[in-house]
Amino acid sequence: MASPTPAPCPPKGQALLEAMRRHLFSSQAKSASLATIHDHYVCLSLAVRDILLTSWVDTADTYTSQHVRTATYMSAEFLLGPHLENNLVSLGLREEAAAACEALGLTLEEMLAEEPEPGLGNGGLGRLAACFQESMATLELPAIGYGIRYEFGIFRQQIGPNGQMESTDPWLARGNPWEVIRPEWSYPVLIGGQTVIGVAYDTPILGYGVHTANTLRLWSAQAPDAFDFASFNAGDYTRAVLHKVQSETLSKVLYPNDELEQGKRLRLSQQIFFVSCSLQDMFRILGSQGIPVTEFHRKFAVQLNDTHPAIAVAELMRLLIDVHGVDWDTAWSITTATISYTNHTLLPEALEAWGLELFQQLLPRQLQIIFEINARFLRTLRIRFPGQPELLERLSLIEEGPHRKVRMAHLAVVGSHTVNGVAELHSRLLKENLFADFARVWPDRFTNITNGVTPRRWLAVANPPLAALLNDAIGTDWCRHLDQLRKLEPLATDAGFLERWQGVREQAKERLAATIRQDTGVLVDPSSLFDVQVKRIHEYKRQHMAALQVVERYLRLRAGEDLPPRTVIFGGKAAPGYAMAKLIIRLIVGMAEIINIDPAMDGRLRVIFLPNFSVKLGQKIYPAVDLSEQISTAGMEASGTGNMKMSLNGALTIGTLDGANIEIRERVGDDNFFLFGHTAEQLAAINRNGYHPMPWLENDALAKEAIDLIGSGHFSEGDRDLFHPLLANLCSSDPFRVMADLGDYRRAQNEVDSAWCDAGRWSMMSVLNTARCGFFSSDRSIQEYADRIWKVAPVPVNACSVIPSPS
Numbered sequence: 001m002a003s004p005t006p007a008p009c010p011p012k013g014q015a016l017l018e019a020m021r022r023h024l025f026s027s028q029a030k031s032a033s034l035a036t037i038h039d040h041y042v043c044l045s046l047a048v049r050d051i052l053l054t055s056w057v058d059t060a061d062t063y064t065s066q067h068v069r070t071a072t073y074m075s076a077e078f079l080l081g082p083h084l085e086n087n088l089v090s091l092g093l094r095e096e097a098a099a100a101c102e103a104l105g106l107t108l109e110e111m112l113a114e115e116p117e118p119g120l121g122n123g124g125l126g127r128l129a130a131c132f133q134e135s136m137a138t139l140e141l142p143a144i145g146y147g148i149r150y151e152f153g154i155f156r157q158q159i160g161p162n163g164q165m166e167s168t169d170p171w172l173a174r175g176n177p178w179e180v181i182r183p184e185w186s187y188p189v190l191i192g193g194q195t196v197i198g199v200a201y202d203t204p205i206l207g208y209g210v211h212t213a214n215t216l217r218l219w220s221a222q223a224p225d226a227f228d229f230a231s232f233n234a235g236d237y238t239r240a241v242l243h244k245v246q247s248e249t250l251s252k253v254l255y256p257n258d259e260l261e262q263g264k265r266l267r268l269s270q271q272i273f274f275v276s277c278s279l280q281d282m283f284r285i286l287g288s289q290g291i292p293v294t295e296f297h298r299k300f301a302v303q304l305n306d307t308h309p310a311i312a313v314a315e316l317m318r319l320l321i322d323v324h325g326v327d328w329d330t331a332w333s334i335t336t337a338t339i340s341y342t343n344h345t346l347l348p349e350a351l352e353a354w355g356l357e358l359f360q361q362l363l364p365r366q367l368q369i370i371f372e373i374n375a376r377f378l379r380t381l382r383i384r385f386p387g388q389p390e391l392l393e394r395l396s397l398i399e400e401g402p403h404r405k406v407r408m409a410h411l412a413v414v415g416s417h418t419v420n421g422v423a424e425l426h427s428r429l430l431k432e433n434l435f436a437d438f439a440r441v442w443p444d445r446f447t448n449i450t451n452g453v454t455p456r457r458w459l460a461v462a463n464p465p466l467a468a469l470l471n472d473a474i475g476t477d478w479c480r481h482l483d484q485l486r487k488l489e490p491l492a493t494d495a496g497f498l499e500r501w502q503g504v505r506e507q508a509k510e511r512l513a514a515t516i517r518q519d520t521g522v523l524v525d526p527s528s529l530f531d532v533q534v535k536r537i538h539e540y541k542r543q544h545m546a547a548l549q550v551v552e553r554y555l556r557l558r559a560g561e562d563l564p565p566r567t568v569i570f571g572g573k574a575a576p577g578y579a580m581a582k583l584i585i586r587l588i589v590g591m592a593e594i595i596n597i598d599p600a601m602d603g604r605l606r607v608i609f610l611p612n613f614s615v616k617l618g619q620k621i622y623p624a625v626d627l628s629e630q631i632s633t634a635g636m637e638a639s640g641t642g643n644m645k646m647s648l649n650g651a652l653t654i655g656t657l658d659g660a661n662i663e664i665r666e667r668v669g670d671d672n673f674f675l676f677g678h679t680a681e682q683l684a685a686i687n688r689n690g691y692h693p694m695p696w697l698e699n700d701a702l703a704k705e706a707i708d709l710i711g712s713g714h715f716s717e718g719d720r721d722l723f724h725p726l727l728a729n730l731c732s733s734d735p736f737r738v739m740a741d742l743g744d745y746r747r748a749q750n751e752v753d754s755a756w757c758d759a760g761r762w763s764m765m766s767v768l769n770t771a772r773c774g775f776f777s778s779d780r781s782i783q784e785y786a787d788r789i790w791k792v793a794p795v796p797v798n799a800c801s802v803i804p805s806p807s
């Protein structure tokens with residue numbers, strides 16, 4: 001419990017400075033004369049950590065003594081981004097930290113730049129998990145995040161003349177001041193007949209302006225102490241060490257695929273590894289609080305972030321039955337009362353299905369349990385739907401055929417009490433397509449919770465000038481209650497306010513221009529329209545459609561057309577094995593090389609590929625976006641969250657009716673959104689009649705000219721073959737319907753050009769985007785999960801002193 005009489009706390013700015021000096025000596029073992037910038041960064045972080053430890057320890061005490069119901073979020077990815085600035089803002093200490101740095105002859109900016117980001121995720125799914133952790137803490141919800149402490153996060157991307165090059169991300173190489181190892185909390189996991197130990201590493205997740213600091217618990221793989229002692233005794237020392245290395249590779253590296261399942265054995269091992277450790281940890285907590293195992297579902301709600309942790313259904317059954325002696329039926333009630341599952345995609349290539357052979361080798365007992373779950377499930381179906389074997393085959397947890405597979409999505413649906421999609425359209429399509437049969441069986445199991453993003457990182461931290469303007473104009477409440485942004489609406493027509501708004505936007509664009517200069521060497525005009533598409537490179541997101549549009553613009557400018565100046569900025573990683581995505585990057589880089597030096601452009605078109613898109617870089621980009629490109633093929637982007645970050649910071653969207661774009665448009669108003677493209681329904685109808693891109697292309701002289709120019713080698717130093725795979729694909733099957741949407745995309749882009757020319761109106765639309773985006777706070781998403789799925793209530797943590805409100 002927190003102490004009943006709060007002790008007075010020392011002034012925090014002074015405490016920071018003193019703690020930095022102390023840590024230089026006691027943690028870094030250096031004098032000021034030898035200290036590097038990185039040493040100072042570590043000292044500042046440790047000083048901040050000292051301050052937040054009070055909240056962290058008090059939070060754990062409160063949760064333990066009050067036996068609180070707890071939400072656990074299981075995710076193979078947490079794309080956290082740097083901690084330091086976020087923690088400073090949450091503690092209301094940014095100004096104090098800046099002052100402490102200055103007292104030491106440093107700047108806060110150089111400290112922040114030193115922090116390597118924990119890139120333990122690929123894209124939207126991992127970043128969502130990170131936003132959710134922060135919102136759970138801010139809403140004072142008892143929660144634990146469970147995942148993997150990858151030693152190497154998402155690869156670092158460099159861009160050369162041949163496109164993407166990958167290198168490793170050794171983010172832990174210089175230590176990590178934000179984690180605490182808990183060797184006393186480690187658990188054995190049996191995989192393929194060998195035991196691996198998972199050791200807990202805890203990172204505090206601070207709530208904003210509250211005393212709550214929740215825990216993100218990541219598992220690191222270790223060989224058992226007495227590892228392969230038998231072979232060691234037999235003199236085969238090297239073999240023993242090799243085995244040790246093998247088990248420790250489990251948490252070595254994050255698989256760099258977003259929305260592609262490769263069926264790799266190490267990946268399945270990672271999944272059972274972190275899921276089993278997490279569930280064993282929950283049993284340990286239960287036991288330490290004297291709660292019987294049959295109350296598991298009252299103590300814990302477990303959210304599965306996609307199917308990566310879906311093995312939890314079988315593993316929880318195994319632990320209940322084999323380890324804790326519970327009977328099958330009771331175990332099954334507990335499991336389904338505990339688990340719920342979020343689906344994040346409809347793309348078939350992303351749906352996990354593990355070959356039975358591999359499963360049997362690695363996890364024989366869990367497979368046996370899955371078979372039993374399936375047998376019981378199919379039995380009830382046979383009674384409810386007699387004479388429909390095809391229905392049973394479609395619903396089975398096992399995919400039949402020459403290579404039988406375990407369908408992880410089916411395991412997740414059967415083992416959960418609730419299944420949710422991540423935007424209205426996505427959740428509807430889930431019920432109509434992917435899970436249509438399940439929706440017949442259990443219509444009430446399916447629901448929607450639209451994604452959100454945290455306004456702390458994505459507004460307060462990323463865009464301090466905008467935050468200051470908001471504080472001044474509508475008060476400081478928006479940061480915890482993002483709906484308050486509504487108060488901006490009347491200011492959208494206030495000339496004085498619009499001028500300040502413009503000033504804030506210019507600052508952000510100048511800042512990004514400086515980053516672009518540093519990272520690419522290209523000078524861009526901060527007064528030009530910043531047209532931005534940053535996200536993973538994937539054909540369904542259609543970066544190649546945006547690229548075609550840029551080539552068309554280039555042709556029109558060369559032909560003498562008068563178009564307002566634009567800077568088109570791309571960023572994003574391609575999975576190292578995804579050739580088409582890498583070719584798209586290569587095309588953009590080739591275009592940039594030619595267009596940026598063409599004097600005929602006369603400063604009216606610049607193309608930039610910003611290397612190594614990351615959370616850190618995102619924080620610089622999102623505030624500077626004028627036009628947000630959200631152009632996926634309708635029905636394919638489950639939600640999108642970058643769309644929310646941009647709109648929140650005052651960007652206008654050009655987008656399709658896909659994912660959360662639809663809900664953004666509904667809220668900001670159709671006058672303040674550039675809509676184009678076929679709807680998911682229209683595309684389905686087109687598909688039924690057989691789609692071919694040629695008829696669309698034949699009537700489109702400009703598109704043809706653009707494709708011919710690319711094919712001529714204009715952007716590849718005369719190489720006519722380089723982009724052939726991309727162009728041939730577009731002109732033959734065009735799986736993502738680029739040609740069907742290209743003409744309407746151009747029309748919408750022309751509307752953007754005209755709208756941009758009326759600067760006053762553009763500013764007003766920009767304000768209205770921010771004003772009407774409050775719904776897309778991850779606080780709102782988490783409130784919905786807590787109320788409708790987890791049934792967890794806030795548990796305030798007693799504060800040592802009132803945390804100062806942010807400046």
Ligand code: Z57
Nearest residue numbers: 124125259344345637638639640641
């Ligand atoms: C991933 O980043 C997403 C879905 C997946 O199935 C995998 Br694997 C990775 C993304 C969706 O593509 C986005 O549309 C969505 O906004 C995000 O998950 C968070 O829900």
